[in-house]
Amino acid sequence: MEFTFQEIQWHQIFDYKLAWDNLPFIIKGLSMTLYISVIGMLLGLIFGLMLALMRNSRKRILRLPSRMYISFMRGIPMLVFLFILYFGLPMIGIKMTAFVAACLGFGLNSAAYIAEINRAALNSIDVGQWESAKALNMNATATLFSIILPQTVRIAVPPLTNVFMDMVKATSLAAVITVPELFQKAQIVAGREFDSMTFYILIAIIYWMVCVVISFIQDRLEIHFSKFL
Secondary structure (H helix, E strand, O other): OOOOHHHOOHHHHOOHHHHHHHHHHHHHHHHHHHHHHHHHHHHHHHHHHHHHHHHOOOOHHHHHHHHHHHHHHHHOOHHHHHHHHHHHHHHHOOOOOHHHHHHHHHHHHHHHHHHHHHHHHHHOOOHHHHHHHHHOOOOHHHHHHHHHHHHHHHHHHHHHHHHHHHHHHHHHHHHHHOOOOHHHHHHHHHHHHOOHHHHHHHHHHHHHHHHHHHHHHHHHHHHHHHOOO
């Protein structure tokens, strides 16, 4: 039996009119997706830097906990961690909203990956710069924030952007703990209109467009920091 593309019922795969009519409702979830992603990334950057510095410490009491934390977070599925925060912690009296659980979950999880990125970037800086700063009577904190970190930013921008992109896409998991983000909005409409394919393709395009914008910002940042070479 010969198959031709003319036989495909394209309107059953993607209904343009249905997608357009419901786009305003679905797009409302985009702001929640971005809120979770940005807050989670900020938490990850702060905690990830702390973990990276602990991993590079000469003190074992700092290195060991950071290595265990990074190993644990990289070794468990994000969905499981969200369930622990939202459904598990209330059993011991710790309750939080779905939004807080999502932000905290993505922030703490991404910190493990960001820590390894930061550690690699920090280790790429020549040790002679630390020694030169010490010779100028600069303390370790001043050296780190004035000399070392500005250089590591240029190195870390591409991998950190990848972490942020992954986080934006992974926020779809927050739908399972009732966060009204992009994917949950699409699920609601898909169930109401009995057309899952149309709305899953629609949100795939929206996620793609968001990642295109993030990629553009990454390119601008790389150009900006290349001036300091």
